[in-house]
Amino acid sequence: xxxxxxxxxxxxxxxxxxxxxxxxxxxxxxxxxxxxxxxxxxxxxxxxxxxxxxxxxxxxxxxxxxxxxxxxxxxxxxxxxxxxxxxx
Amino acid sequence: xxxxxxxxxxxxxxxxxxxxxxxxxxxxxxxxxxxxxxxxxxxxxxxxxxxxxxxxxxxxxxxxxxxxxxxxxxxxxxxxxxxxxxxx
Amino acid sequence: xxxxxxxxxxxxxxxxxxxxxxxxxxxxxxxxxxxxxxxxxxxxxxxxxxxxxxxxxxxxxxxxxxxxxxxxxxxxxxxxxxxxxxxx
Amino acid sequence: xxxxxxxxxxxxxxxxxxxxxxxxxxxxxxxxxxxxxxxxxxxxxxxxxxxxxxxxxxxxxxxxxxxxxxxxxxxxxxxxxxxxxxxx
Amino acid sequence: xxxxxxxxxxxxxxxxxxxxxxxxxxxxxxxxxxxxxxxxxxxxxxxxxxxxxxxxxxxxxxxxxxxxxxxxxxxxxxxxxxxxxxxx
Numbered sequence: 001x002x003x004x005x006x007x008x009x010x011x012x013x014x015x016x017x018x019x020x021x022x023x024x025x026x027x028x029x030x031x032x033x034x035x036x037x038x039x040x041x042x043x044x045x046x047x048x049x050x051x052x053x054x055x056x057x058x059x060x061x062x063x064x065x066x067x068x069x070x071x072x073x074x075x076x077x078x079x080x081x082x083x084x085x086x087x088x
Numbered sequence: 089x090x091x092x093x094x095x096x097x098x099x100x101x102x103x104x105x106x107x108x109x110x111x112x113x114x115x116x117x118x119x120x121x122x123x124x125x126x127x128x129x130x131x132x133x134x135x136x137x138x139x140x141x142x143x144x145x146x147x148x149x150x151x152x153x154x155x156x157x158x159x160x161x162x163x164x165x166x167x168x169x170x171x172x173x174x175x176x
Numbered sequence: 177x178x179x180x181x182x183x184x185x186x187x188x189x190x191x192x193x194x195x196x197x198x199x200x201x202x203x204x205x206x207x208x209x210x211x212x213x214x215x216x217x218x219x220x221x222x223x224x225x226x227x228x229x230x231x232x233x234x235x236x237x238x239x240x241x242x243x244x245x246x247x248x249x250x251x252x253x254x255x256x257x258x259x260x261x262x263x264x
Numbered sequence: 265x266x267x268x269x270x271x272x273x274x275x276x277x278x279x280x281x282x283x284x285x286x287x288x289x290x291x292x293x294x295x296x297x298x299x300x301x302x303x304x305x306x307x308x309x310x311x312x313x314x315x316x317x318x319x320x321x322x323x324x325x326x327x328x329x330x331x332x333x334x335x336x337x338x339x340x341x342x343x344x345x346x347x348x349x350x351x352x
Numbered sequence: 353x354x355x356x357x358x359x360x361x362x363x364x365x366x367x368x369x370x371x372x373x374x375x376x377x378x379x380x381x382x383x384x385x386x387x388x389x390x391x392x393x394x395x396x397x398x399x400x401x402x403x404x405x406x407x408x409x410x411x412x413x414x415x416x417x418x419x420x421x422x423x424x425x426x427x428x429x430x431x432x433x434x435x436x437x438x439x440x
Binding site for chain 5: 272274275276277278279280282283288290302303304305306307324325327328334335336337338339340
């Protein structure tokens with residue numbers, strides 16, 4: 001899993017039908033000490049993460065399978081919100 | 089998922105039979121603030137994305153499965169077009 | 177597989193139910209000679225790794241499958257603790 | 265998918281039995297504008313790509329599944345040859 | 353697939369039971385011209401690779417499946433030894 005910080009939500013009026021009702025968040029990855037290498041990804045949020053919170057993200061087929069579907073076009077989900085005072 | 093911008097389409101006269109009829113777009117990834125690290129990928133488009141539009145992309149087995157086939161040689165699809173005035 | 181060094185544990189009070197009881201460790205990857213490129217990931221630990229120990233990590237669907245579940249939202253697990261005097 | 269240029273073939277006298285008869289090509293990835301980051305991979309070729317040609321490559325489980333086998337030790341295949349005069 | 357050079361073996365006294373008897377090798381990837389970006393991975397060796405030899409490696413679920421098991425915690429295997437006089 002990787003750690004990131006929620007920076008925004010993302011809206012798509014035109015999208016795959018199966019995405020309807022899913023909350024999509026832009027997450028800045030905190031996996032590198034090299035700020036020039038920082039990357040953003042988009043993850044499905046099922047547990048109510050807010051902007052600024054640090055979150056734990058699972059990627060790949062494990063993200064899709066955990067949704068209970070084998071056909072959702074999803075490769076990243078937020079699986080936990082890291083406690084506020086945690087040192088990373 | 090990752091965010092990119094459509095920059096062109098790509099044509100292959102010689103290709104796997106199962107690609108016939110699929111629209112393939114070159115997408116410049118917008119996942120990094122470091123422009124030297126920007127990468128291009130090719131994704132299947134099922135929702136009518138145009139050149140210049142910013143799109144949401146799913147990768148890996150989740151891209152293949154969402155096509156309803158377990159044997160398509162596809163590892164990236166466009167699943168949404170990001171609203172024009174969205175801040176990323 | 178990749179090699180990393182355990183640097184901390186990570187706590188999430190709000191999380192996916194299926195994570196309850198799993199020990200999650202932050203691991204600094206030792207896969208690059210370029211320290212500016214060093215990355216951190218979070219892995220499930222089933223074999224009792226401690227802070228400072230060097231560990232072997234499996235990623236992707238192989239991490240999830242080895243837990244004996246096809247739906248756990250897990251993409252990284254620690255599968256071995258590297259002997260202390262090993263040269264890497 | 266990613267785009268690359270075929271630069272050579274690769275020969276392994278000692279190899280997994282299931283690789284026998286497969287044509288393996290070294291491909292320089294053209295996915296980055298930063299030449300210091302250029303990477304080489306090895307892909308199975310089923311459609312007759314030649315040295316110097318630009319090709320489209322699928323990776324991961326989608327490469328294996330498209331071979332019609334679930335056990336081939338293959339994670340990259342060439343699925344198309346990009347038309348010669350195409351701009352990338 | 354990717355190309356690397358075997359640089360050492362790795363020993364884990366404490367490990368997942370399913371790893372018992374597997375030979376694990378540290379491999380320096382030769383996929384980049386940029387030496388600052390060189391990475392090391394650990395791969396299972398089933399074909400008798402020696403230190404210094406250049407090898408072909410498959411990653412992800414294709415590595416696990418080729419072992420004939422769907423639950424082995426393995427994401428990288430050596431599938432070929434590249435002929436000594438080959439140019440890469």
